[in-house]
Amino acid sequence: MPSAPDPAAAPAPPTPPPRRRRRAATALEAQKHAFLRLVSHELRTPLNSILGFSEILSAELYGPLGAPQYKEYADIIRGSGKKLLRLVNQVLEIGRLEGLELDVGPEALEPAFESAISSAASDFVRGVAPRVVAHGELPLVLADPWGLRTVLAHLLQNAAMFAPDDGEVRLRTEVSPGHVDVFVEDDGEGVDPADLPRLMLPFEQGQNALVRRVEGAGLGLPICELTCRAMGARLQLTCAPGKGLTARVRLKTAA
Structure with a gap:
């Protein structure tokens, strides 16, 4: 056989x-x-x-x-x-x-801050207010005008949604040789640091979909990540439960 x-x-x-x-x-x-x-x-x-x-x-x-x-x-x-x-x-x-590269050039940060706060104004409800932390004269950064304002507006919207009632969303900067760090911070409940990579995925949120108190499809942070990548910037999230979420955008300074 x-x-x-x-x-x-x-x-x-x-x-x-x-x-x-x-x-x-x-x-x-x-x-x-x-x-x-x-x-x-x-x-x-x-x-x-x-x-x-x-x-x-x-x-x-x-x-x-x-x-x-x-x-x-x-x-x-x-x-x-x-x-x-x-x-x-x-x-x-x-x-x-996805896969896009934006044209970057020298951009001023102060007008971008004002534009982003104006774009996110409708998201500042429940007594939540934005505050630009005082800073000295800021150098020009390398960025795409649309991309920079889009990133800042999405980060402000995200922070406003997760800030506590009558809370504050802070926008501050730190200048170092060769780059400027822009921080968007809230005082919300925060998330587990192990969840941070998941927040960069589309349609993910920082709270369980069955119990979260804010609406949204979870696309704001992925859009920020892709936009930063397209204009040569870097986005980093840091947090701790009970201490809110901090988003840092690192931008190269213009020569």
Whole structure:
């Protein structure tokens, strides 16, 4: 009786040549970006109508709505639409930043601080307030204007969400030879240091999804990480339970 063929002796399937693998990876990446653009467009179009008409209803632009509950419901629809639009923009931003290199040049930090605080203003609720710690004259740093403001705004938003009621979010700097460190600090509950690598992954948060008290998809910190990488900066998180979270952005100084 003939013996069964040995599976280990069977020839392995041929490995695609490196050039073919690169082409396949490039095509897959192009498909992913095309999908993100399509989904973003298809979601933004109806969201613009939801936001626009709910704002008209909330403002009672064409006359009173009648029962006061209608105005409250319009406000809820508008707020939910804004949250969904932010999520769509963040998902698109994640896909666009992967592998991207930004053009950097000399940038002043003070205007970037003001712009980022203004962008994050709607996230400072529950009595939480931002504070720029006094500093001396700051040197110009190498950064992309959009990238620098995006990173600072996301870090401020993240800190504002996790700060305690009536708490404070501090934005401070330290200047060293060759670089400037920008710190964004909150006085929240903090997280376990072992969880810090996980916070850099998309759709992860610092609290258990079943018990966390803040909303969000967990995309802010990954966007900051990718943006810093794209403009040659470095992002580092440090924390301790009960002592809040500190985000440090290290930027090279302009020659």
